[in-house]
Amino acid sequence: MIKYATAIRSGTASTEAILRRFTRANAIHPTYQAMIEVGRAQRTIFVARYLRDRDLQREINEGLNVVESWNRANSVIFFGKGGDIATNRRDEQELSVLCLRVLQAALVYVNTLMVQEVLADDEWATALTDADRRGLTPLFWAHVAPHGEVKLDMNSRLQLSRGVTAAS
Numbered sequence: 001m002i003k004y005a006t007a008i009r010s011g012t013a014s015t016e017a018i019l020r021r022f023t024r025a026n027a028i029h030p031t032y033q034a035m036i037e038v039g040r041a042q043r044t045i046f047v048a049r050y051l052r053d054r055d056l057q058r059e060i061n062e063g064l065n066v067v068e069s070w071n072r073a074n075s076v077i078f079f080g081k082g083g084d085i086a087t088n089r090r091d092e093q094e095l096s097v098l099c100l101r102v103l104q105a106a107l108v109y110v111n112t113l114m115v116q117e118v119l120a121d122d123e124w125a126t127a128l129t130d131a132d133r134r135g136l137t138p139l140f141w142a143h144v145a146p147h148g149e150v151k152l153d154m155n156s157r158l159q160l161s162r163g164v165t166a167a168s
Helices: 002-010 015-022 030-052 054-077 090-120 122-127 130-134
Strands: none
Touching: 002 015, 002 030, 015 030, 030 054, 054 090, 090 122
């Protein structure tokens, strides 16, 4: 079991490949059964810790809120058919997902530039605590106008508030 856990952790074998090895026959392999029991014990320990630790509950809840907000952003920027992929053709589905990833990357890039601009300000640098810095994320989209007009000028760079260009 240690050998398989080490292989998963080091990345030399995927979890799926190892589990497939144990689920070939109808009988449950003893090592597989032991791994299931270890997983159950780990889940039980985590749930007990979660129920006891209010800070952990808040941290997980805040992380879930960020992810849920980002998922809402995806439905806004990937707006066709209510955010659903509207085709059964694999090549068109793949193209749709790749386009969504480009939009996500562009949004995160612009957001990162804006966060960096704020952090470059000495007043903010001294005001932010370590907890504030841990809470910073480029996964926000309140500034996105989903139904507004966007004018794109490919001959100019994004100007941030202090006159710094996006390339610097």
